[in-house]
Amino acid sequence: MKKYILKRFFISLITIWLIATCCFFLLRTLPGNPFATQQLLSPEMQERMMEYYGLNGPLSEQYLTFMKNLLHGDFGSSLKYTGQSVNGIIASTFPVSAQLGLQAYLISFPIGILFGIIAARNRGRTIDYSLVAFSVLGVSVPVFVLASLLQYIFAIKLQILPVALWSSMKHTILPTITLAIGSIASKTRLMRTLMLEVITEDYVKTAKAKGLPAWKIVWNHQIRNAIIPMIPSLGMEIVSILMGSFVVEQIYSVPGIGAYFVNSVRSLDYTMTLGLTVFLAIFVVTANFIIDLIYGLVDPRIRVTK
Amino acid sequence: MSAITSKDFTPLPKERDMTDVIVRPSVSYWKDVFRRIRSDKVAVVSFTFILLISLMAIFAPIVCQYGYDTTSMGQGNLSPSSEHWFGTDSLGRDLWARVWVGARISLLIGLCGAIVPQIVGIVLGGVAGYFGGWLDMLIMRIIDIGACIPSLIYVTLIMLYFGSGPAAIVLAIAMSFWMDSARVVRGRMLQFKNREFVLAAKTQGASSFRVIFRHILPNILGQQVVSVSSAIPSAIFLEAYLSFIGLGVASPMTSWGQLCQLGASFYRLYPYQLFIPGAFISVTILAFYLFGNCLRDALDPHLRD
Numbered sequence: 001m002k003k004y005i006l007k008r009f010f011i012s013l014i015t016i017w018l019i020a021t022c023c024f025f026l027l028r029t030l031p032g033n034p035f036a037t038q039q040l041l042s043p044e045m046q047e048r049m050m051e052y053y054g055l056n057g058p059l060s061e062q063y064l065t066f067m068k069n070l071l072h073g074d075f076g077s078s079l080k081y082t083g084q085s086v087n088g089i090i091a092s093t094f095p096v097s098a099q100l101g102l103q104a105y106l107i108s109f110p111i112g113i114l115f116g117i118i119a120a121r122n123r124g125r126t127i128d129y130s131l132v133a134f135s136v137l138g139v140s141v142p143v144f145v146l147a148s149l150l151q152y153i154f155a156i157k158l159q160i161l162p163v164a165l166w167s168s169m170k171h172t173i174l175p176t177i178t179l180a181i182g183s184i185a186s187k188t189r190l191m192r193t194l195m196l197e198v199i200t201e202d203y204v205k206t207a208k209a210k211g212l213p214a215w216k217i218v219w220n221h222q223i224r225n226a227i228i229p230m231i232p233s234l235g236m237e238i239v240s241i242l243m244g245s246f247v248v249e250q251i252y253s254v255p256g257i258g259a260y261f262v263n264s265v266r267s268l269d270y271t272m273t274l275g276l277t278v279f280l281a282i283f284v285v286t287a288n289f290i291i292d293l294i295y296g297l298v299d300p301r302i303r304v305t306k
Numbered sequence: 307m308s309a310i311t312s313k314d315f316t317p318l319p320k321e322r323d324m325t326d327v328i329v330r331p332s333v334s335y336w337k338d339v340f341r342r343i344r345s346d347k348v349a350v351v352s353f354t355f356i357l358l359i360s361l362m363a364i365f366a367p368i369v370c371q372y373g374y375d376t377t378s379m380g381q382g383n384l385s386p387s388s389e390h391w392f393g394t395d396s397l398g399r400d401l402w403a404r405v406w407v408g409a410r411i412s413l414l415i416g417l418c419g420a421i422v423p424q425i426v427g428i429v430l431g432g433v434a435g436y437f438g439g440w441l442d443m444l445i446m447r448i449i450d451i452g453a454c455i456p457s458l459i460y461v462t463l464i465m466l467y468f469g470s471g472p473a474a475i476v477l478a479i480a481m482s483f484w485m486d487s488a489r490v491v492r493g494r495m496l497q498f499k500n501r502e503f504v505l506a507a508k509t510q511g512a513s514s515f516r517v518i519f520r521h522i523l524p525n526i527l528g529q530q531v532v533s534v535s536s537a538i539p540s541a542i543f544l545e546a547y548l549s550f551i552g553l554g555v556a557s558p559m560t561s562w563g564q565l566c567q568l569g570a571s572f573y574r575l576y577p578y579q580l581f582i583p584g585a586f587i588s589v590t591i592l593a594f595y596l597f598g599n600c601l602r603d604a605l606d607p608h609l610r611d
Contacts, residue, residue, distance in 0.1 A: 011450055011451060014451055015451050015455060018451060018455075019455055019459060022463065023459075023463060026463050026466065026467055027466065030466055030467065136592065136595065136596070137592070139539075139591075139595065140539070140588050140589075140591040140592040140595055141584075141588045142543060142546050142547070142550075142563075142566070142584065142587050142588065142591075143547075144546075144547075144550050144566055144567075144570060144584070145566065145580070145581070145584035145585075145587070145588060148570055148573050148580055148581075148584075152573070152574070152577070156574060239457065239458065242458065243458055243547055244547075246547075246551050247547060247550055247551060250550075250551065251570065258551065261462075262551050262552050262553065265462055265465070265466060265553065266552065273462070273466075277459055277462065277463075280458070280459070281455065281459055285455075
């Protein structure tokens with residue numbers, strides 16, 4: 001187990017280093033100049049700006065500085081939002097995105113699993129068909145269509161929830177639901193398949209033959225085994241919720257990290273793109289590392305084979 | 307009880323010997339798959355829909371009297387009418403023309419974005435699984451690390467580097483999707499490479515290339531066709547997301563995702579501008595998704611009764 005943890009940890013570190021390095025060099029070799037869009041700047045002024053932000057020296061030197069700062073957890077200052085550090089922007093926007101993502105995650109996990117179990121237990125009945133239909137629809141409607149639709153129905157027509165912004169708990173309801181529906185749908189589908197596989201297993205028959213009550217079979221023998229393959233999909237879910245939250249933030253005007261990310265990419269704000277990319281990479285890689293560990297703990301077979 | 311006499315026995319008629327002869331022609335694997343799909347109503351409907359959308363995407367912009375990028379200032383934001391079937395956008399561009407031009411891009415990206423990573427995955431995964439050794443080690447380590455990198459980051463970097471065209475999006479999708487199929491193909495390759503028919507082929511002097519592509523690949527292909535069909539909707543989705551957050555194809559070229567983005571800013575005033583392209587994305591993805599499910603059921607020998 002120790003070897004397994006060490007190996008995963010090592011891979012995670014290399015991954016983060018690789019992302020940071022690739023990002024750095026790819027961004028710096030891009031054609032264009034971040035200050036060229038500000039037309040009022042004379043060439044000398046642009047030169048001075050480049051020097052001020054440390055973009056003038058040889059690339060290798062810049063890279064070393066960047067890496068040294070990164071090790072201290074410092075992403076530098078933004079080129080476009082004058083006077084703001086990337087760390088400051090992350091600190092003010094990421095908690096909002098994280099809250100949105102976490103709420104969606106916490107809602108979708110139990111509901112998705114519950115729906116999957118209900119569908120599998122009632123295979124072939126109306127409730128199964130309606131849950132399957134829901135999951136198919138939920139997977140095929142893009143989150144921006146869903147977001148606009150929900151906003152139109154609940155905020156504009158019925159006027160029971162706020163249209164946009166992010167100032168109270170009530171404001172978080174619509175964005176969270178929008179984000180959660182897609183992942184509830186995919187979890188329902190996955191859990192249903194996994195449960196159906198487990199239901200035909202021999203140990204379930206044995207348990208039934210022993211005379212265990214139905215709920216005990218479901219809880220101890222079916223859910224426990226069916227849920228294990230769900231765990232690695234949780235890591236993928238983080239990425240898709242992150243992608244989805246960029247869209248949801250845009251529609252509901254949520255002051256999250258998404259808008260900064262997209263704008264920085266468009267306006268060649270090197271330090272900002274680099275900082276946010278590396279930050280998101282660290283976040284996702286760490287989450288995957290933790291999920292891998294949980295997987296190893298829950299399922300002893302993984303530890304033995306690796 | 308009377309004794310049994312020879313009269314109780316009658317010789318069988320001569321024709322009865324024919325029962326051993328196979329009357330019907332044998333059905334090959336792919337023929338059987340085709341027959342199963344044809345008998346499945348959902349598959350037929352979804353396939354017809356996909357075909358219809360593809361044909362419209364190819365021919366509708368050609369016969370349409372408005373260009374997808376012709377602006378006309380006086381005719382902005384018109385509701386759907388007999389003149390402009392899907393209405394016009396804020397710059398007076400005909401949405402009927404734009405939806406079908408957008409369909410070209412979205413479908414092309416969906417198709418290429420599903421097939422290109424699959425080919426890369428089959429080649430690299432096949433080589434890794436068949437030859438093993440340091441090559442396998444190298445490719446698997448690349449996958450181990452690459453899989454940890456969120457696809458959004460690939461996409462951002464590639465978009466930054468190559469600009470935002472359809473080819474860049476396909477490349478970005480390929481970068482993030484090839485690893486799954488490579489992993490699957492490698493596993494299947496390990497399963498098959500020590501089987502008798504491979505040994506037989508090797509004994510007869512078949513080259514590694516021939517063994518991989520002629521003998522092992524046909525056994526794997528069914529599974530990979532299924533994974534292509536399930537990758538198409540994800541590729542269309544990814545393109546739509548990227549276009550929606552503003553990292554997709556550049557204007558005046560358009561795609562369904564970009565049309566939705568433009569429509570979303572004014573959808574309270576002009577809902578058709580968002581919900582028409584939105585409905586096209588949703589229903590097309592639904593059709594691909596249902597067809598993929600039917601294809602899986604038809605191809606997978608385990609699911610047959």
